[in-house]
Amino acid sequence: MAVVIDGRETARKKREEAALRAAALKKRGILPRLAVILVGEDPASLSYVAGKEKALAGAGMESRDIRLPADTPEEELLSLIAGLNADPSVHGILVQLPLPGHIGEDRIITAIDPAKDVDGFHPVSAGNLVLGRPGFLPCTPRGILVLLEEAGIPTRGAHAVIVGRSAIVGRPLAILLARRDINATVTVCHTGSGELGRYTRQADILIAAAGKPGLITADMVKEGAAVIDVGVNRTPVFPPGPGNGAPPAPENAAGKSYRLRGDVDYEGVAKKAGWITPVPGGVGPMTIAMLLLNLIQAAEAAVPGGAAKA
């Protein structure tokens, strides 16, 4: 059976580190502050934003919550961001994605001052990542690197196969894993790859970031591989009722209408893999912890003369 990688515990340690550095900044009169912008009321976005704000408060940092109606014009959002860029008391700006269809996500992300781009999505951050220069790393790929390291999974000489090539997960992760200090050899799969198993079965480290529940099954995994499940898929849970065949899922008891599933068929794959991350409780908590560390990085960089790292 695979060793289960506890993302919650690793994330807790990283949040603690962020809290210590936040306390050191506070002694110098700086309160790390993140502006969190949410446009509309998408339920998943609401819950992500609430999780981020709770984590910030828990680490002694501040969030400035900005809630806007779904029909907010793009121009209004752009001028809000310009104001936050110019505000020295705001160290980071996060615009929760996805945005409503009438707003150009690329234009919004590009409008954020790269020095406050704590999500690491700005083209300047992406360029720095590709060039190997210092900058903000996107939170999910950064969190995956930390998980691999903390779990003691060897990366040097390993073959890492990533399923998914999005700009926020698959592509930046491929670049990071191929970095000289990590030294994995990377394959990136996508919907044009044909039979996925051909590639995934070669993986010493398999990262599933496709957004397709249960895509990766045991027959697609090499014995002893490390399997990192990035997928977060809300699959419906039907309320239990006489004769409707709904399982007595704990989600039902909690009154939820959905269940979170990863991209990996956890039960089957855990019997074959060497390591596995659960969903929930694997990559997700790490993403939030890395956001806190990115905010600290932004606040420390804003200190005149630089801040000593705790």
Ligand code: NAP
């Ligand atoms: P995305 O932008 O939709 O990209 C999905 C990628 O997977 C695309 O490159 C797509 O290929 C590929 N793909 C989809 N189905 C595939 C298949 N059957 N075979 C091979 N490749 C396939 O998604 P994303 O934003 O990267 O997110 C991926 C998943 O991770 C989602 O479930 C998301 O909720 C989750 N996520 C979790 C966290 C976290 O903190 N835990 C953070 C971010 C995202 P094409 O390019 O060819 O379309």
